Amino acid sequence: MVLNYIWIAFFLIAFVVALIRTLLYAFRDTFGLESIMTEADRDVFTTIVKSTFDMGETSVTIAIGLIGAMTLWLGIMKIGEKGGAIDVMSKGIKPLFTRIFPEIPKSHPAHGAMVMNFAANMLGLDNAATPMGLKAMDELQKENPVKDTASNAQIMFLVLNTSGLTLIPVSILALRASNHSANPAEVFIPILLATYFSTMVGLLTVAIWQKINLFDKVILSYLLGMAAIVSGIIWFFSTLSQDQVETYSSVLGNGILFSIIAAFILLAVLRKVNIYESFIEGAVDGFQTSVKIIPYLVAMLVAIGVFRASGTLDYIFLGFKWFFGLFFEDLRWVDTLPVAFMKPLSGSGARAAFVEVAENFGGMDVFRAKIAATLQGSTETTFYVIAVYFGSVGIKKTRYAAGLGLLADLAGIIAAIIISYIFYVH
Known part of the structure; x- marks a missing residue:
């Protein structure tokens, strides 16, 4: 229902x-608005209608682009499933999944698919x-x-996806x-902290909403272990030069992924x-799923457009x-909010x-562009994920998924801004 109200509101x-813009333009002489009203105000309805066609076309383009990726990766997943590799991968995370996804049986194939999904997200391989x-989601x-x-399980999975934990933000680097950034990897640690x-x-x-016991010793051990891994990654990359950080990020992300493919085939x-x-x-x-999500993509992207x-x-x-000008003197972070809102x-x-912020304020290495980069890596695209993931299985009632997904986004955005001031202001 929440998604329904949001779509209508757009x-x-x-x-x-x-x-209002059209009427103000029509009566600009009456209200003395000649200096601020432009042809863009006059043609706003034309722009809106054009955007519906453009975004409809974009939606189909995205879906067509997904066909190749979907056919490839679901083919690889099927090899891993029949070869037993998915079962092997899921064993290490199964104790945690059986607690945060209690309604999913321990031996269910969804565990392996979720592990692969989270691993690809962490490596920044969208x-x-x-x-x-x-x-x-299908499983x-x-x-x-x-x-x-x-x-409940689908909501937990979706919110964890929208929070977008990324250990190696390859695409942003x-x-x-x-x-032409002089120091592309400078944003690596701030992004890691914000997305974590x-x-x-x-x-x-x-977990609180679904009444999952967060004090369970298994859950606590996994959370502490994750914190230790993130801390270790931060320490390791802090010892490298900037060029090394960029190289390691790219090589590790893609190297690990292709190693998984090779292991699937070998097993x-x-x-x-x-x-x-x-x-x-x-x-x-994969092909059938790609076609199925087109109506959901069109609905969401046209509304956004x-x-x-x-x-x-x-x-x-x-x-x-x-x-915010009423409360803060430094408003540079406000100029980056288009990234936070669009994400x-x-x-x-x-x-x-993100690119527009960099171009408008002096390049990738200025303070605003660094904040924008950190915001870009701090969360995932909540409404896109909801439209695609839920749409692929015919989910129409999303319950509280959008609300908690946006809450995780907001947490990441606030963290990204605060962390940016800690790391980038000297």
Whole structure:
């Protein structure tokens, strides 16, 4: 229901804002607004309608782009499943999963798919994470007693995805490097801290909501172990030069992923599995899933496009700047809020906002651009994940998933801003 209200609000608010802009332009002489009203205000409805076609096309483009990734990775997953590799991988995390996903049987294939999804997210490999996440959601749906309503397990999985724990933010480091940053890896540790904080808030809030015992010794040991791993990664990368950080990030992320593929194939060979036929079987499922999510992508991305094209976002940011100006002298972080606002809505939109901040304020190495980079890596795209993951299995009633997902996003955003001032202001 929450997603329904949000979707309606995007359209109605966009309509009201556009109508006001059009009327003000029409009566600009009467109100003395000649100097501030432009042709953009006159043509706002044209811009909005154009955005519906553009975002509809973008939605299908994204889905088509997913077809290749989905067919590949679900084919690989099928090899891992038949070769026993998924079972091996899931054993290490199974004690935790049986406690935070109590309604999912211990030997359920969803565990392996979730492990693969989280591993790809942690390595910053978005293209690999989505197919595995969709596979996990499909497996969780098999245990869902009410097929059109999100189960507790699906909500926990989705919120952990939207919090976006990333140990190696490969795409952000690459984007900074390609835009002539003198120190692309400088944002590595701040991003790691921000996304870790976001994930912890997501996990803890869902666990409290679902009455999961957080003081269980197994859960506590895993949480402490995760904290130790994050601390170890921070220590290791802090000992490297900036060039080494970038190299290690890229090599480790992609190297580990391809090693997993090779291990899947090797285990399947040892178990005398017909690898090619297994791959094709999984790939067919991937293709069908990619087509199924198109209506959900169109619905969400068109609504976001309309909201942005109406100019509503610009007015929201002007309001933020005025409001926070009443309390703070340093408002540089406010200039990066377009990234924070777009991140839960659209990954490509947030990326564009990040690059725009860098271009407007002097490049990738200025303070605002560093905050924007940290914000970009702090969380995932909540509404995109909800639309794709729930849409792929026909979930219409999302319950409290959007609310807790956005809460985890907010935690990551606040952490990213605070951490940026600690790390980047000397």
